[in-house]
Amino acid sequence: MKIAVVGLTNSGKTTIYNILTGMKIEATPYSDVSLHKKSVGIAKVIDSRIDYLDSIYDPKKKTYADVEFMDTPALFEKSSTALQDIKNSDALVLVVRGFENDEVLSTNAAIDPVSDINSVEAEMLLADLMVVENRISRIDEQIKKSGRKELLPEKKLFEKLKALLEEGKLLRECDFSDEENKLLSGFQLVSFKPVLVVVNTDENRIGDTEYEDGILDVFKNRSNLDIVFIPGDIEMEIKELDSDDAAEFMKDYGLTESGLDTVIRKSFELLGLICFFTVGKDEVRSWSIPKGITIQSAAGVIHSDLEKGFIRAEVTGYMNFHKFGNMPAVKEAGLQQLEGKEYIVRDGDIVNVRFNV
Ligand SMILES: Nc1nc2c(ncn2[C@@H]2O[C@H](COP(=O)(O)OP(=O)(O)OP(=O)(O)O)[C@@H](O)[C@H]2O)c(=O)[nH]1
Ligand SMILES: [Mg+2]
The missing domain is CATH 3.40.50.300 (P-loop containing nucleotide triphosphate hydrolases)
Structure with a gap:
């Protein structure tokens, strides 16, 4: 990323x-x-x-x-x-x-941030419009030549994009379905970033x-x-x-x-990222993961063995930890959860993965 x-x-x-x-x-x-x-x-x-966790665990790193x-x-x-x-x-x-x-x-005679933002965005619109128009004509050609009907949904999407861009809408500000978003992220359109x-x-x-x-x-x-x-x-x-x-x-x-x-x-x-933390005497560490992934995939960010051999994870929300300042007290209060592989990680979770390889 x-x-x-x-x-x-x-x-x-x-x-x-x-x-x-x-x-x-x-x-x-x-x-x-x-x-x-x-x-x-x-x-x-x-x-x-992380600074707070560092002050509690006093790790080497x-x-x-x-x-x-x-x-x-x-x-x-x-x-x-x-x-x-x-x-x-x-x-x-x-x-x-x-x-x-x-x-x-x-570039411009006057120093004017507003007009620079506007002109960059206008150029980005134009750059995308060109890409979109090219794409539409290429799809049309392919459909004409070999009757590739499976391209029709893509053509429909690109015609929608063309209309939006012509109205002066930046693609990152438009609403798309999950499916459209997925298709779009493959096309590297600049106003979508x-x-x-x-x-x-x-x-x-x-x-x-x-x-x-x-x-x-x-x-x-x-x-x-x-x-x-x-x-x-x-x-x-x-x-x-x-x-x-x-x-x-x-x-x-x-x-x-x-x-x-x-x-x-x-x-x-x-970037759509969140962090989760691991703590210990050796290291207190923040790991970045895409929002919405499961704890099993997140474990793979630490090490592939943790993902492959994933059994369960002890999960403590950062705020809960902060309330008590030590893990035994958090556990005692029943605020540490044992989660299975489908658990969706939240920003600030303190995680300890149990695994077996
Ligand atoms: N007075 C002032 N000068 C700045 C500032 N930021 C950058 N400069 C000067 O502006 C010139 C261009 O800065 P760069 O950071 O090279 O700008 P750039 O956008 O990377 O330039 P290009 O890559 O050539 O397009 C340099 O001489 C900088 O010293 C600022 O905040 N104040
Ligand atoms: Mg430069």
Whole structure:
């Protein structure tokens, strides 16, 4: 599962990607579509629940869940591979430029996050419309040539998509049946991908809620469009300081640590993932799984033997554990369940798998 960091030329994609993943790809004041090497990095999903479990179990190691991000070249530039990168990813962080900097070229003359979001979405609609139209004509040809009637449901779906796109509807905001959703996820349509918008704000705008509300307001009636504000340049500088200096610097700017962690957590959620935990003296660990899977499949994420030889699992909801602070007390209160293989894992379950191979 991977998230592509996308956006227009010089919006600060590489800067935001670097902050999220701790990588050090050069951010340049010119557009570097041709120079660009794709890069993939990992961000930890900081989770106070893991910190709490760590404080109780005092293990040798604590491990957060993580999210994979990919830096991409600018969208809609000649020879950019960004659209292909999007197709190969599961969700998008769309970086839009909110900072002023005369030395940095920008796609549009004015620095205007609202209009950049709109223009990126419009281009995505067009890109999908092209794919959908091509698909329809190819299906028509196949039906004509070999009478492949089994393609008719697909044709029907694609005609629905065409109508929606022509009305200006992004596919991620439309309702589809489970069956349609399944079919659609195979087609890599870009406006179908979940999106988190990061406005790369100017340092002068830090804490300027009027400015932020002005932007949020424009999109407030849109489903599935979450917008966060991150001052990319400043966050980058902070990353390079040691922790005391960083704390001081952040205080000066009125920044809280949570900005980046919020982006990472929301990105994790975009992927439709939840976490469950394992605890012990060796390690306290968060594991990520798709929402809605059974405990037996989830056990396979830890190790294939646990899935194959699955017998039962002891399951404790995190909140119940937190109430007592130790497992024996939770058990005593009857708040630990013994679950069979069909149990659907909930976010925050503390799990101990009994297995036999
Ligand atoms: N003042 C200011 N400059 C920034 C900020 N974020 C990025 N920049 C500068 O803008 C330029 C472009 O930043 P990048 O992170 O390379 O942008 P990009 O979107 O990856 O650019 P391309 O990949 O070339 O499209 C660099 O010179 C950055 O230093 C910001 O928040 N404030
Ligand atoms: Mg870049």
